[in-house]
Amino acid sequence: MTGLRADARRNRQRVLTAARAVFAEQGIDAPMVTVARRAGVGVATLYRRFPTRDDLVRAAFADQMETCARVLTEAVADPDPWRGFQRLVETVCELQGEERGFPAAFAAAFPDTAHAQVRAREGFERDVLTLVRRAQAAGALRPDFHPSDLGVVWLANGGLVAALPGDRQASRRLVAYLLEAFRARPSRGALPAPSRLPLARLPFPHRRDGTA
Template identity: 55%
Template structure:
């Protein structure tokens, strides 16, 4: 008869990992990436040793917690790029990415942070940005997106969107949708637009320990 203990250990390890990731996502969403690792362990109901055995660094924990959202962001950009109407696709990116980021500060912080050695995570981010840049080029060529738009303008929108606060998660998402609509109107090509000030290059922040 097979010994059930190894299977139980594997099951417990999986449960611990999911509890840690659920706790991390909740805390990161509420407080950003500055949450101490020990606080994540307490929320998950595991000891610090268990947390560090699964995720030796904050970077490891952040990448695991938000890998799915990063992939979803990339899919949004790719689907928008496939839209034959580049302006509609561009608007979809602004709306959906702002809404994704409105669900928690943690994902915005993770998106804005440089993880050069987390190739899948960083790769999805860079591929999403390249797709959005190509979409913006097409929208400009169609005369629908203002000519002085640069990709860092979308990053500015996400940074500002991070500061949206409301009494509830639903209220935060509703406010984010309104903010996205205002941003889209600012991005729309118009002969009445005054030129923008010079763009500033926004470098990703270094990972938090």
Template identity: 50%
Template sequence: MTDRLPHTVRSDARDNRARILDAARAVFGEEGLSAPMRDVARQAGVGPATLYRHFPTKQALIVETFAEQRRACQAAVHDALADPDPWHGFRSLIERICELHAHSRGFADAFMTAFPEAMDFTADRERTSRAVAELARRAQETGELRRGFVVDDLTLMLMAHRGLQATPRAARLTASRRFAAYVIEAFRAAPETGAPTPLPPAPRLQLTHSPGTP
């Protein structure tokens, strides 16, 4: 009985940690990083003390919550740089980053927001910026990417893309893919020769009214 107790405690701790991370993905994913820690604890079915025992700070929870998305982002950067066709690699990177951000409002917030204690996301942004700069140089040399493109255009694109987070989840990915397709066409140096690539399907969106408007 005594030998089994430490194992039981460790198992309970692992279960609590897993529940907290699942809850954080759900809460931050839909509400963004402004969601309070108590909402995560409530969703996980644990007390605040248990939450803070596993994750003493919100930044620590954010970094761990989006570890999988960060690895996917790193893989997208690696694959884009390894692509023998720079323009194809550039387009793929834009598409994959948009898709990652569309899946989770929290990851989009974390990627775009400065967290002094969360150096992981700072490194991700810098890595992505370097990859985009190198891909842009190669794609411009092929004549496919317009000469006026600068790395800050990626930030501009992602700032605009964050507006899709207000879109209902069912339509968000569809909207994101169409958004990425339009952005890629804006970055292209010249119109496609031959038949143009079809755009992804258009989502069914409904405009919302501000309070007080008819």
């Protein structure tokens, strides 16, 4: 029995490792059979452990999701609401850069199909709203900031880290710019170092003669 349990644990870990790699390459809509092949297990074994794609996605990125939930709880409890707000934004963006499949998983978190996930999503939204209102009441966050703006930040950063997976400075600088824009008063603090992205890689329009 002990040997079987150890085998099951190893199979589960192989599946989760393979899922993160496949999701990073192909997105979270990648075929389940591709994950099974990458993990070296049968499709039946995969579905026995993870009956739905949502189950697999949540398990593959469980550590990151738990970190987000913990940081949000700590942010709401922080006596300095701006510090809590800033830490939440930066933590999610850092996690997006560390695991290439996580941005899509985070955007798809808390699907509507399961009651437990609905409650989790509602709790997340409630805590975010509390954090935003506290930061605004303290005069730290601009009064016209809307909680949905956080989704825009994370979607934008997710697109950036997908396009430039090896350039963490680009993400950090973008986040710093956005946080500065959200402040009720300028901080005049120094920005992170700029990205080394060459301008030649940017999608500038070109004239028909081939020149910029």
